[in-house]
Amino acid sequence: MSFARYAQVVGAVAGVSLVLLWALAGRLGAGGWAAAAWGAALAVLNALAAYGLVLWSQGRPTVSFFRAILGGMLVRMALLLVAVAVGLRAGALPAAPFIVSLLGHFVVFLVLETAVVSRSVMPTEAG
Numbered sequence: 001m002s003f004a005r006y007a008q009v010v011g012a013v014a015g016v017s018l019v020l021l022w023a024l025a026g027r028l029g030a031g032g033w034a035a036a037a038w039g040a041a042l043a044v045l046n047a048l049a050a051y052g053l054v055l056w057s058q059g060r061p062t063v064s065f066f067r068a069i070l071g072g073m074l075v076r077m078a079l080l081l082v083a084v085a086v087g088l089r090a091g092a093l094p095a096a097p098f099i100v101s102l103l104g105h106f107v108v109f110l111v112l113e114t115a116v117v118s119r120s121v122m123p124t125e126a127g
Contacts, residue, residue, distance in 0.1 A: 001116050001120065003048075003051065003052060003055055006048075006051050006116065007048055009112065010044055010047050010048060010051075010109060010112070011044065013105075013108060013109070013112070014040045014041075014043070014044050014105060017040065017104075017105065017108075018036070018037055018040055021033060021036050021037075021101070028094070028097045029094055029097075030094070031092075031093060031094050032094050032096075032097040033097070034093070035087075035093035035094045035095075035097040035098035035101070036097040036098065036100070036101035037101075038087055038091070038093060038098060038101075039097070039098045039099065039100070039101030039102035039103075039104075039105065040101050040102070040105045042080060042083050042084075042087075042102055043101070043102050043104075043105030043106045043109055044105070044109070046076055046080060046106065046109070047105075047106075047109035047110075047112070047113060049072065049076055050072065050073075050076065050109075050113060051113055051116070051117075053068045053069060053072040054069070054113070054117055056068060057069060080102075084098075084099070084102070
């Protein structure tokens with residue numbers, strides 16, 4: 001799957017989930033929906049960076065592949081940690097909607113990425 005198509009799918013999933021969360025905006029408290037949106041946005045950026053690294057590393061030597069994937073994961077997790085700290089402290093975002101949205105979207109996008117990557121490298125039964 002191309003990066004552009006993957007970005008469309010990730011964006012659509014995030015958009016649909018945020019529309020559904022909009023219905024719960026009153027229950028999320030003051031700033032809850034905005035916090036959930038920021039959590040989703042961080043998860044989207046993380047998912048796109050991860051898939052970009054996977055695409056970049058395809059066809060390269062194994063050492064380059066592992067450096068890109070493992071090094072990229074370390075950098076992405078460090079950046080997410082900083083973004084969460086800034087969002088919770090400086091942005092004064094409500095913690096629960098922010099963290100639940102970030103983790104929920106992260107898991108959904110991880111499953112999506114795994115499915116897309118495994119489908120692209122696994123041969124089909126038909127040939």
